Amino acid sequence: MNVYNRRIFSALVALLASGCGGSSSSSSTIPSQPGTARVRFADGAPSLETLIGGVPQQLCPGPSTPCYLQMNNQTVTQNFYYGSMTSFVNVTAGALSLVARVEAGYAVGPLQTTALTAGKSYTLVVVGSYPKYQVLAFEEPASSGSASLSLYNAAPSKLQESFGTFRASTHSDFKQRGSARFGTVTTVSLGTRVTDIGGYAGSAGSPVGTVTPSQIDVFDRHNALPYHNIARLSLFLYDTKCPSGSCAGPLFGSLDR
Numbered sequence: 001m002n003v004y005n006r007r008i009f010s011a012l013v014a015l016l017a018s019g020c021g022g023s024s025s026s027s028s029t030i031p032s033q034p035g036t037a038r039v040r041f042a043d044g045a046p047s048l049e050t051l052i053g054g055v056p057q058q059l060c061p062g063p064s065t066p067c068y069l070q071m072n073n074q075t076v077t078q079n080f081y082y083g084s085m086t087s088f089v090n091v092t093a094g095a096l097s098l099v100a101r102v103e104a105g106y107a108v109g110p111l112q113t114t115a116l117t118a119g120k121s122y123t124l125v126v127v128g129s130y131p132k133y134q135v136l137a138f139e140e141p142a143s144s145g146s147a148s149l150s151l152y153n154a155a156p157s158k159l160q161e162s163f164g165t166f167r168a169s170t171h172s173d174f175k176q177r178g179s180a181r182f183g184t185v186t187t188v189s190l191g192t193r194v195t196d197i198g199g200y201a202g203s204a205g206s207p208v209g210t211v212t213p214s215q216i217d218v219f220d221r222h223n224a225l226p227y228h229n230i231a232r233l234s235l236f237l238y239d240t241k242c243p244s245g246s247c248a249g250p251l252f253g254s255l256d257r
Contacts, residue, residue: 035092035093035118036090036091036092036093036118036119037090037091037092037093037116037117037118037119037120037121037122038088038089038090038091038120038121038122038140039088039089039091039096039116039121039122039123039124040085040086040087040088040089040122040123040124041069041071041076041077041080041085041086041098041124041125041126042084042085042086042123042124042125042126042154042236043060043069043080043081043082043083043084043085043100043125043126044082044083044125044126044127044136044154044155044236044238044239045082045126045127045128045129045133045238045239046082046129046238046239046240046241046242046249047061047082047129047130047241048060048067048100048108048126048133049108049129049130049131050106050107050108050130052106056130056131057106059100059101059102059106059107059108060080060081060082060100060102061081061082061243062081062082063079063081063084065081066078066079066080066081066084067080067081067100067101067102067108068080068100068101068102069086069098069099069100069101070098070099070100070101071091071096071097071098072096072097073097076089080100082238082241082248082249083238083241083248083249083252085123085236085252085254088121091116093115093116093117093118093119094115094116095112095113095114095115095116096112096113096116096124096135097109097110097111097112097113098110098111098112098113098124098126098135099111100126108126108133109133111126111133111134111135112135113135113137114137116137120139120140121139121140122137122138122139122140123137123138123140123152123185124136124137124138125138125152125154125236125238127154127155127156127238127239128156129156129239136154136183138152138154138183138184138185139185140185140256141185141187141232143231143232143257144189144231145226145231146189146190146191146192146193146226146231147189147190147191147192147193147194147197147225147226147231147232148187148188148189148190148225148231148232148233149163149164149165149177149187149188149190149199149232149233149234149235150185150186150187150188150232150233150234150235150256151163151178151179151180151185151186151199151201151235151237152180152185152234152235152236152237153180153181153182153183153184153185153186153237154182154183154236154237154238155182155237155238155239155250156182156239157239158182158237158239159181159182160179160180160181160182161179161180161201161202161208161237162176162178162179162201162202162203162204163176163177163178163179163180163186163199163200163201163202163235163237164176164177164178164199164200164204165177165190165194165197165198165199165200166197166198166199166200166207166210167196167197167198168196168197168198168212168213168214168223169196169223171198171210174200174204174205174207175204176203176204177190180237187232190225193224193225193226194224194225195222195223195224196222196223196224197212197213197223197224197225197233198210198211198212198213198223199211199212199233199235199253200235200251201235201237201250201251208237208250208251209235209237209249209250209251210251211233211235211251211252211253213225213227213233213255215253216233216253216254216255217230217255220255227255229257230255230256230257231256231257232255232256232257233253233255234253234254234255234256235251235252235253236251236252236253236254237250237251238250238251238252
């Protein structure tokens with residue numbers, strides 16, 4: 001395949017698995033196929049750096065200058081940066097090799113995943129700092145059909161973190177619902193249906209971040225779950241990114257089935 005055709009192929013793949021912001025919906029209706037797993041990819045590393053001229057330098061610092069992410073030498077998104085997340089795609093089960101790269105050719109990786117099991121769904125999150133990066137493989141919680149809240153702890157600095165709910169309209173009534181160890185996802189049920197709901201991570205008295213369904217989907221004006229076919233508010237906890245004195249993160253969200 002020549003360079004021109006390879007770029008066209010990469011662009012088509014990116015359209016199918018375009019990256020979304022940390023507060024964008026990441027639900028999917030792609031069915032699994034025999035011998036495949038369903039995966040989505042997220043960047044939870046505050047700074048992806050590689051040696052350039054013998055000095056560690058940052059790649060893909062934000063949405064205006066993203067990396068493109070390759071899986072087993074195929075591009076899965078051209079918009080990979082801190083807080084971004086792709087839609088779910090089907091991949092051949094087994095271990096994957098990920099590389100975050102820029103057009104100039106500089107890259108972070110390859111980073112190897114654990115072996116993924118056919119028929120299961122995963123969220124793969126790149127975490128860490130130079131020169132030690134890794135990919136966390138979170139097996140997706142089974143759908144219960146009722147309202148639920150999940151915390152994916154992808155913050156190496158947080159060996160254990162609490163999370164819970166609050167009243168979205170008044171930003172009050174913070175209640176702890178559970179906790180998650182680093183590298184694990186914890187899911188709690190919120191009942192058959194809830195409204196005016198938001199999720200937080202950290203302590204109830206001093207949360208490190210908050211997310212509401214309406215921040216992810218503006219049409220969910222009542223912050224209700226389930227909303228259409230979406231029943232789960234997912235929280236993703238990363239290490240905080242603080243470039244030039246202004247901080248981003250550490251909490252991002254998605255709405256999932």
